[in-house]
Amino acid sequence: MSSANKNGGWSRPHTISVLVENKPGVLTRVAGLFARRGYNIDSLAVAATDDPGLSRMTVVVQTKDELVLSQICAQVEKLVDVHSINDHTEEAIVARELALVKVRCDDASLAAILQIVTVFRARTVDIAEGEVVIEVTGARDKIDAMLRLLERHGIVEMARTGEVILSRGVQPKT
Amino acid sequence: MNGAEAILRCLQAEGVEVVFGYPGGAVIPLYDALHKVDLRHVLVRQEQGAAFMAAGYARTTGRVGVAIGTSGPGATNLVTGIADCYMDSVPTVFITGQVARPLIGRDSFQEVDVTGITLPIVKHSYLVQDPEELPQIIREAFHLARSGRPGPVLIDVPKDVQLVECLASIDVPTSELRGTPTVNASFDEQIAAAAALIDASTRPTLYVGGGSLDAAPELLEFAEKTDIPVTWTLMGKGAFPEDHELSVGMLGMHGAAYANYAITRCDTMIVLGARFDDRVTGKLSTFNPEAKVVHVDIDAAELGKNRFPDAPVNATVAEALRALTPACASGDRAAWKQQVAEWKQRHPLVAHVARPNGEIRPQHLLEKLTAATGGRAIVSTDVGQHQMWAAQFYQPKEPRLFLTSGGLGTMGAGLPLALGAWFARPDREVWLVTGDGSLQMNIQELAVAVIAKAPIKILLINNGYLGMVRQWQELFHERNYSETWLHDKPTPDGTPADVLSPDFCALMEAYGGKARRVWSDQQVNDAIDWARTVQDGPVLLEFIVNEEENVWPMVPAGGDTGEPILEPEGVE
Numbered sequence: 214m215s216s217a218n219k220n221g222g223w224s225r226p227h228t229i230s231v232l233v234e235n236k237p238g239v240l241t242r243v244a245g246l247f248a249r250r251g252y253n254i255d256s257l258a259v260a261a262t263d264d265p266g267l268s269r270m271t272v273v274v275q276t277k278d279e280l281v282l283s284q285i286c287a288q289v290e291k292l293v294d295v296h297s298i299n300d301h302t303e304e305a306i307v308a309r310e311l312a313l314v315k316v317r318c319d320d321a322s323l324a325a326i327l328q329i330v331t332v333f334r335a336r337t338v339d340i341a342e343g344e345v346v347i348e349v350t351g352a353r354d355k356i357d358a359m360l361r362l363l364e365r366h367g368i369v370e371m372a373r374t375g376e377v378i379l380s381r382g383v384q385p386k387t
Numbered sequence: 388m389n390g391a392e393a394i395l396r397c398l399q400a401e402g403v404e405v406v407f408g409y410p411g412g413a414v415i416p417l418y419d420a421l422h423k424v425d426l427r428h429v430l431v432r433q434e435q436g437a438a439f440m441a442a443g444y445a446r447t448t449g450r451v452g453v454a455i456g457t458s459g460p461g462a463t464n465l466v467t468g469i470a471d472c473y474m475d476s477v478p479t480v481f482i483t484g485q486v487a488r489p490l491i492g493r494d495s496f497q498e499v500d501v502t503g504i505t506l507p508i509v510k511h512s513y514l515v516q517d518p519e520e521l522p523q524i525i526r527e528a529f530h531l532a533r534s535g536r537p538g539p540v541l542i543d544v545p546k547d548v549q550l551v552e553c554l555a556s557i558d559v560p561t562s563e564l565r566g567t568p569t570v571n572a573s574f575d576e577q578i579a580a581a582a583a584l585i586d587a588s589t590r591p592t593l594y595v596g597g598g599s600l601d602a603a604p605e606l607l608e609f610a611e612k613t614d615i616p617v618t619w620t621l622m623g624k625g626a627f628p629e630d631h632e633l634s635v636g637m638l639g640m641h642g643a644a645y646a647n648y649a650i651t652r653c654d655t656m657i658v659l660g661a662r663f664d665d666r667v668t669g670k671l672s673t674f675n676p677e678a679k680v681v682h683v684d685i686d687a688a689e690l691g692k693n694r695f696p697d698a699p700v701n702a703t704v705a706e707a708l709r710a711l712t713p714a715c716a717s718g719d720r721a722a723w724k725q726q727v728a729e730w731k732q733r734h735p736l737v738a739h740v741a742r743p744n745g746e747i748r749p750q751h752l753l754e755k756l757t758a759a760t761g762g763r764a765i766v767s768t769d770v771g772q773h774q775m776w777a778a779q780f781y782q783p784k785e786p787r788l789f790l791t792s793g794g795l796g797t798m799g800a801g802l803p804l805a806l807g808a809w810f811a812r813p814d815r816e817v818w819l820v821t822g823d824g825s826l827q828m829n830i831q832e833l834a835v836a837v838i839a840k841a842p843i844k845i846l847l848i849n850n851g852y853l854g855m856v857r858q859w860q861e862l863f864h865e866r867n868y869s870e871t872w873l874h875d876k877p878t879p880d881g882t883p884a885d886v887l888s889p890d891f892c893a894l895m896e897a898y899g900g901k902a903r904r905v906w907s908d909q910q911v912n913d914a915i916d917w918a919r920t921v922q923d924g925p926v927l928l929e930f931i932v933n934e935e936e937n938v939w940p941m942v943p944a945g946g947d948t949g950e951p952i953l954e955p956e957g958v959e
């Protein structure tokens with residue numbers, strides 16, 4: 214999953230979850246510590262947990278330098294509103310993302326598009342004159358693969374939620 | 388009781404005796420309630436003064452300092468002081484007024500998002516939304532400011548929150564507070580690993596930082612048992628007695644050459660409550676990369692931030708040393724100490740007494756200050772060459788007597804730091820060592836000194852320049868003294884300036900203090916002795932020194948700490 218970034222180094226996506234207090238300003242505090250080191254957040258999902266006082270942030274960032282990232286995480290962990298932070302990159306996790314994609318279609322392409330929807334176990338949620346809206350859930354690479362296929366038909370608009378994750382019940386032995 | 392009074396009663400409950408502040412529209416309710424509580428308020432002349440006085444109070448006592456400012460410009464004037472406390476881990480609580488809740492977010496008069504502005508420079512901050520939260524927030528703020536690695540906490544209180552009733556009890560149980568450092572489950576193993584490294588070393592050096600200021604007895608015991616030479620950072624000054632046989636000197640850019648040799652040629656560095664700041668390490672990759680590192684810090688994020696430790700210990704310095712001392716074998720490191728002593732002899736720090744023409748040498752002033760006060764005075768500094776001379780030659784007898792803006796390097800910090808320290812410990816003699824540039828950055832606070840009859844003593848080293856910048860220009864920019872000459876001429880050509888502004892002595896007298904200008908080395912002792920007799924208010928000694936005096940030795944920024952530039956010979 215590594216890719217070359219513009220600085221010529223190899224970067225690797227890290228999926229980090231942060232358990233935070235459900236309070237105003239928490240997101241800014243956490244995001245600020247990434248921004249300070251010039252890190253761009255690839256995706257970010259924040260929502261309540263089973264405990265109404267707590268929210269879980271799931272952050273995906275690329276890094277070339279594992280030490281810088283672990284330093285950012287150490288600084289995040291110091292924030293008073295942060296309960297815990299975990300980098301799940303080396304762990305067994307269940308990861309899901311949802312995307313809504315609006316694709317251009319005509320009579321000739323509709324069948325092909327619907328076939329892609331079936332193969333990826335996605336759903337069509339709206340069809341209008343010349344456009345179809347598709348909902349897809351899955352791991353990021355699955356969504357990426359589907360988007361590549363849909364691109365040739367013309368993607369009009371798209372919205373993705375960003376990844377949310379949980380650790381698997383049983384972890385691989387290290 | 389309204390919110391304002393609740394705030395003040397909560398401060399009292401925290402044991403606060405004095406607060407530093409400046410009123411304005413958004414804190415009028417707070418000032419209105421002031422007479423109802425037994426709390427001393429010091430009216431500063433600019434909010435930055437309040438921030439640094441709170442910091443001076445905190446730096447010299449270790450207790451939480453408190454400053455108050457109004458919304459908008461009052462809050463932004465505090466910002467430099469907040470950043471300074473963050474960099475130097477000074478326990479402080481800042482209370483700012485905010486526009487009333489219905490006005491927030493509408494660019495109302497004197498509205499500024501101060502919690503937003505200060506986000507990266509506070510340990511934590513609060514925008515109080517509900518008056519009932521006040522007691523909990525204030526208690527937590529004080530707890531956060533002083534626990535773990537200390538630092539600044541900001542509480543932004545909308546004006547209407549100060550005005551409405553607060554029914555909540557100000558008795559908040561400490562069990563409900565966040566931010567209590569978690570217990571380090573690996574402490575015993577970490578100590579064992581650290582002790583093993585220390586016992587195995589033949590050339591160990593201690594590197595003592597500001598995190599050691601509350602561990603002086605433990606440090607002394609540890610160093611003596613293990614027989615390890617002690618070096619320190621600017622912030623660690625005072626944690627170890629400088630006249631001790633194991634004492635080496637200050638590290639870093641203007642540290643003693645022999646201290647820098649001792650840290651860059653040791654086989655194991657034992658770093659206590661310090662953070663491998665670039666002003667100490669120079670270029671990190673040449674900072675003794677072979678040495679094993681034992682690093683003690685209460686802030687886990689410091690362990691491995693700049694230098695990877697072979698033996699990290701996540702604890703306060705006092706806790707760590709209480710466990711390390713019994714865990715380490717008694718040492719005899721005579722050969723290594725001998726080596727350090729040789730360096731010391733070969734490249735001593737020289738406190739020049741005078742130039743042949745009788746011109747005063749600043750180094751001598753600081754040495755004289757140590758002799759006169761026995762190192763028992765509180766000495767605050769501003770930032771520049773005078774700060775480094777003070778760090779090199781003033782020898783405090785105890786921790787928390789040397790107060791200086793280290794991490795942020797804020798010119799103008801000195802006068803309010805001195806005042807804050809005096810309000811905390813009025814029984815102590817307090818000196819400010821400053822320069823003609825720095826003193827003008829918060830000179831308005833002289834009024835506070837005069838009105839409070841604070842007998843602080845100002846030792847002004849006047850070289851006519853922004854000396855430290857001029858020194859860099861001399862050494863690294865072909866003597867292009869661009870905008871560093873403070874007098875009337877763009878560059879000095881050897882003749883004295885016709886216009887000297889300000890006349891510092893006249894200015895001090897105008898404020899209501901006493902002052903003396905000193906030109907000649909022969910008058911130095913007299914002047915210092917005279918200043919020490921003045922007890923009814925501030926006194927200024929203005930020492931005129933050579934314009935191109937330099938601080939030696941020097942490790943250029945990003946240079947090799949192991950190879951400092953030594954004082955050129957024959958420059959007299």
Ligand SMILES: Cc1ncc(C[n+]2csc(CCOP(=O)(O)OP(=O)(O)O)c2C)c(N)n1
Binds near residue numbers: 771773798822825826
């Ligand atoms: C607020 C602030 N502005 C600028 C600087 C940059 N600076 C560092 S030292 C210095 C010169 C200080 O001059 P002075 O107070 O006269 O002391 P000297 O170096 O001459 O002893 C300057 C401008 C600073 N540290 N702080």
